[in-house]
Amino acid sequence: MRVAIIGGGPRGLWAAERLLALAAATGARVDVDVWDDRPLGEGSGYRRDQPQSWRLNVTSAIVGSALGSLDDWRRARGESEPLDAFPPRALVGTFLAESWAGLVARVPAGGCLVHVPRRAGHVHREGGAWLVDGAPYDEVLLATGHAAAWPGALASEWSGPGRLTPTTPEGLSAEAVPPGATVACRGAALTFIDVALALTEARDGRFEPDGAGVRYVRSGQEPAVIRPTSRSGRFMAVKPEPGGALASVDLADAIAEGSAQVAAASDLAALTEALADTASAFGRAAGRELEDAAIRAVLSGADATGDPVAELRESWEVAVGVRPPSAAWAVGEAWRKLYPAIVARASFEGRATLPGFGDLAHTLERVAFGPPPVNAAKLLALLDAGVVDAPRAGSELAEADVVVDAVIAPPGVVPGTLVGDLVADGVLQTGAAGRGVRIARDGSAVGAPHLAVVGRDTEDVTLGNDTLSRTLHDVVERWAQRVIARARPADDEPDVHGTPPLTARLEPWLTGLLADPDACDRLLVEHGSPVNVLDPTPALRNAAELVDAGRAAGVDVRVFFARKANKALAFVDALAAAGHGVDVASERELRQVLDAGVPGERVILSAAVKTDALLRLAVEAGVTVSVDSVAELDRLAALAGTDGVRVAPRLAPDPATLPPTRFGERLATWRAALRTTRSRVEYAGVHVHLHGYAAADRRTALGEALELVDALVGAGHAPAFVDLGGGVPMSYLDDGGQWAAFQSAREAMVRGDSDPFTWKAHPLANTYPYHQAPVRGGWLSEVLGGELPDGGTAAGGLSRRGLRLHLEPGRSLLDGCGATLARVAFTKQRSDGVDLVGLEMNRTQCRSTSDDFLVDPLLVRRGEPGRPVEAFLVGAYCIEDELILLRRMRFPRGVRAGDVIALPNTAGYLMHILESASHQIPLARNVVRTPAGWVADRIDG
Numbered sequence: 001m002r003v004a005i006i007g008g009g010p011r012g013l014w015a016a017e018r019l020l021a022l023a024a025a026t027g028a029r030v031d032v033d034v035w036d037d038r039p040l041g042e043g044s045g046y047r048r049d050q051p052q053s054w055r056l057n058v059t060s061a062i063v064g065s066a067l068g069s070l071d072d073w074r075r076a077r078g079e080s081e082p083l084d085a086f087p088p089r090a091l092v093g094t095f096l097a098e099s100w101a102g103l104v105a106r107v108p109a110g111g112c113l114v115h116v117p118r119r120a121g122h123v124h125r126e127g128g129a130w131l132v133d134g135a136p137y138d139e140v141l142l143a144t145g146h147a148a149a150w151p152g153a154l155a156s157e158w159s160g161p162g163r164l165t166p167t168t169p170e171g172l173s174a175e176a177v178p179p180g181a182t183v184a185c186r187g188a189a190l191t192f193i194d195v196a197l198a199l200t201e202a203r204d205g206r207f208e209p210d211g212a213g214v215r216y217v218r219s220g221q222e223p224a225v226i227r228p229t230s231r232s233g234r235f236m237a238v239k240p241e242p243g244g245a246l247a248s249v250d251l252a253d254a255i256a257e258g259s260a261q262v263a264a265a266s267d268l269a270a271l272t273e274a275l276a277d278t279a280s281a282f283g284r285a286a287g288r289e290l291e292d293a294a295i296r297a298v299l300s301g302a303d304a305t306g307d308p309v310a311e312l313r314e315s316w317e318v319a320v321g322v323r324p325p326s327a328a329w330a331v332g333e334a335w336r337k338l339y340p341a342i343v344a345r346a347s348f349e350g351r352a353t354l355p356g357f358g359d360l361a362h363t364l365e366r367v368a369f370g371p372p373p374v375n376a377a378k379l380l381a382l383l384d385a386g387v388v389d390a391p392r393a394g395s396e397l398a399e400a401d402v403v404v405d406a407v408i409a410p411p412g413v414v415p416g417t418l419v420g421d422l423v424a425d426g427v428l429q430t431g432a433a434g435r436g437v438r439i440a441r442d443g444s445a446v447g448a449p450h451l452a453v454v455g456r457d458t459e460d461v462t463l464g465n466d467t468l469s470r471t472l473h474d475v476v477e478r479w480a481q482r483v484i485a486r487a488r489p490a491d492d493e494p495d496v497h498g499t500p501p502l503t504a505r506l507e508p509w510l511t512g513l514l515a516d517p518d519a520c521d522r523l524l525v526e527h528g529s530p531v532n533v534l535d536p537t538p539a540l541r542n543a544a545e546l547v548d549a550g551r552a553a554g555v556d557v558r559v560f561f562a563r564k565a566n567k568a569l570a571f572v573d574a575l576a577a578a579g580h581g582v583d584v585a586s587e588r589e590l591r592q593v594l595d596a597g598v599p600g601e602r603v604i605l606s607a608a609v610k611t612d613a614l615l616r617l618a619v620e621a622g623v624t625v626s627v628d629s630v631a632e633l634d635r636l637a638a639l640a641g642t643d644g645v646r647v648a649p650r651l652a653p654d655p656a657t658l659p660p661t662r663f664g665e666r667l668a669t670w671r672a673a674l675r676t677t678r679s680r681v682e683y684a685g686v687h688v689h690l691h692g693y694a695a696a697d698r699r700t701a702l703g704e705a706l707e708l709v710d711a712l713v714g715a716g717h718a719p720a721f722v723d724l725g726g727g728v729p730m731s732y733l734d735d736g737g738q739w740a741a742f743q744s745a746r747e748a749m750v751r752g753d754s755d756p757f758t759w760k761a762h763p764l765a766n767t768y769p770y771h772q773a774p775v776r777g778g779w780l781s782e783v784l785g786g787e788l789p790d791g792g793t794a795a796g797g798l799s800r801r802g803l804r805l806h807l808e809p810g811r812s813l814l815d816g817c818g819a820t821l822a823r824v825a826f827t828k829q830r831s832d833g834v835d836l837v838g839l840e841m842n843r844t845q846c847r848s849t850s851d852d853f854l855v856d857p858l859l860v861r862r863g864e865p866g867r868p869v870e871a872f873l874v875g876a877y878c879i880e881d882e883l884i885l886l887r888r889m890r891f892p893r894g895v896r897a898g899d900v901i902a903l904p905n906t907a908g909y910l911m912h913i914l915e916s917a918s919h920q921i922p923l924a925r926n927v928v929r930t931p932a933g934w935v936a937d938r939i940d941g
Helices: 010-026 070-076 089-105 190-198 252-264 268-285 292-300 308-319 327-337 339-346 348-353 357-368 373-384 418-424 475-487 508-514 517-527 537-552 569-577 587-595 612-621 630-640 667-673 695-714 736-751 776-785 794-800
Strands: 002-006 030-035 111-116 123-126 129-132 135-137 139-142 182-186 206-210 213-217 225-230 402-405 451-453 531-534 557-562 581-584 603-605 624-627 645-651 681-683 685-688 721-723 804-807 818-829 835-839 858-860 869-874 889-891 900-904 925-930 933-936
Touching: 002 010, 002 129, 002 135, 010 030, 010 089, 010 111, 010 475, 010 736, 030 475, 070 089, 089 111, 129 139, 139 418, 139 475, 182 190, 190 225, 190 373, 206 373, 213 373, 252 268, 252 327, 252 339, 268 292, 268 327, 268 339, 268 357, 292 327, 292 357, 308 327, 308 373, 327 339, 327 357, 339 348, 339 357, 508 517, 508 900, 517 531, 517 818, 517 900, 517 925, 537 557, 537 569, 537 776, 557 569, 569 581, 569 587, 581 587, 587 603, 587 612, 603 612, 612 630, 624 630, 630 645, 630 667, 630 681, 645 667, 645 695, 667 695, 685 695, 695 721, 695 776, 695 794, 776 794
Parallel strands: 002 030, 002 139, 030 111, 139 451, 182 225, 182 402, 531 925, 557 581, 557 804, 581 603, 603 624, 624 645, 645 681, 645 685, 685 721, 721 804, 835 869
Antiparallel strands: 123 129, 129 135, 206 213, 531 818, 818 835, 818 900, 858 900, 869 889, 925 933
């Protein structure tokens, strides 16, 4: 799917991040083009070359991206504590630009992101696609932000003296505004403060501490006087300083009650009442009983005193804690703290039931969304120094040498913009108020399928778009979800998958079982949860693949099932019946194998630690023993007495060529040991135990093993085989692209470039290679066909010496032979809201020595579908980190108690190697698929 995001500002960034993250999470393919003629992240409000005095008027704590929070990013750059709560907007621009750069450089696998460095000029529908300047897209998102020009700008409608040319805040050069000029400024709000500071502080003027505030020291470069004009003739009230004198006021109960009132408000009067009640409650919480009349006056805008400078000073003193809370503070705080509830109530269809809301919002923006205390203090200093005049009410500009337009384009559709042209052409519609584009809750433009609009262009349909917060609205999130649902339709998305997906390769027998929910339920009812379901049939195919690969290379390959990989006796029975051997690692394993009728000559004992009782049993049964050291060989020879014993010295390859190993002895050590005669010891072959799966490592080890074989032959022995142990590779996944996508996502998470998708951001650093190639037969062909140090092939080296090749596969032999079924016990949330799905099993029942089992489970639904959820699977042990799988799982159609989770392909090492009966919870039962149905394996008695 091709997607165009028009606009590279904060919302465009948010949209691109979420879209690509969801694509990675769901396995959808999405190619994104971001159209913007400016560097990504450098919208007009966040240019990196703007004056440092131009600050955010929201606290930096609300700002974040896929890089993390703005404040953490600032700390990483070396900013000292306490952080400035209202940092320069240029700094935010740097953060946004780095966020974009990080996203572009590390797009999750399966996606593509390209910056198109042009301003989109024309968007129209043609056939089934949207064309952006002729380029076709399946989806287009308009996130154009503030309009650069608008019909109401002074430059568009200027009728003043011909010698005066209105300039904008960005055009405040020394040539446009010479020192000593009289400056008339349209506007007295936040942009005006930027103008005043650009004409003073940015021109070498300075502010010095003066009590709780500052005083201004002239530089001689600033204008003689700056005269603002506004409709109200008032400045905006000052925002309180976070962590200041009022920070300790506990407003939580009042906020909760006020939010509930707002949500239930039937009309504007009820909404206003909620604000008044909340303001009163805030006053009481701060230790002041505020007069209701004063609160009502602020709510109606009738609180003007006629002295805008005194009003500004009072609000600044309240904000920094010099003066006790006022009615204006309480109302402003009520509007700010209830704003999420107000946005929810007054957006979309809610606006229709609140006639007059726009006037209320305009009135309260003055007391709620004003300048930060640091810039308000500077404005007061400029007023005290006579550099700035008090604002004049009305629209008439004062006599001046220079005119500056400090009024930005209003929110909503602006004629002459891309969105304005689409409205004029009838492609987009405006809402009832005629100001913003009509959109659905996922941003979709009404009447224009697959064209979406977010941000200022939708104002009145959605409220409060001038924010860097990602929690106030969910339009972007809904849009990304909708686009991904189209890119990967619901019927194409499995009922459960990981983040990102790792789709299991399934055998037909398991597919058939999982297609029968009643059969799965009966197994759990009869045997308990979890239950291990087994079918040995694929093991016979897997063993034959290795034998056939050896035969094709001219080598007699013998397969010995690594019993430690799974304790079920069904595998011993099936593989022994097919003529294969068994590798055992304990006395109990050996007794069970012998009791199953496997002859001793088809058993090798490779245990890392061998008791005397185990060695005696091996001698009695004629089992070949992989002796780990010369000392173990001598102990075995002594135990054997007059009985003969078959051994295979375990070789530890040269650590200069392969990683060091705890298993075996070096070649020189074994050569020296051969000088001692040990009667009744038959050197049947040579054994190697290697870590990993590399074919090249096997050839290296085989080369040394053949040297030991030659040494044995030279000492008068007749070894018949080289045993390369286990490490035969397999793949759990058919899709190598999914494995690459997972690795990319994991690396991005570890670097901190993306949100964690694992429990507590676990790095998953030690995992099996869940997709690799070649595997089994193809891998063995590569081993045997490769060159040895002597110049010949591995197959030739074995054949010339008349040697067999023994292999001890476990995991790869049991590929496709089993799954673990568990019942869903509950769904709930962690205390911080993270969704959890509890299973009737514990984490030891699907775990190996790796960090995690990285295959997506399957859902066998027993109840009705539910809401989409992303959750972690948790288990029965009373441990905080009792996770069945460490990756977060997505259930696009929900999950309920009573459903069944199937963990596929768990027969190899995952069912039994670490299983525990802690809490006195019984071990999982093991049942085997037979022509007569499911029967319990003999291992469970």
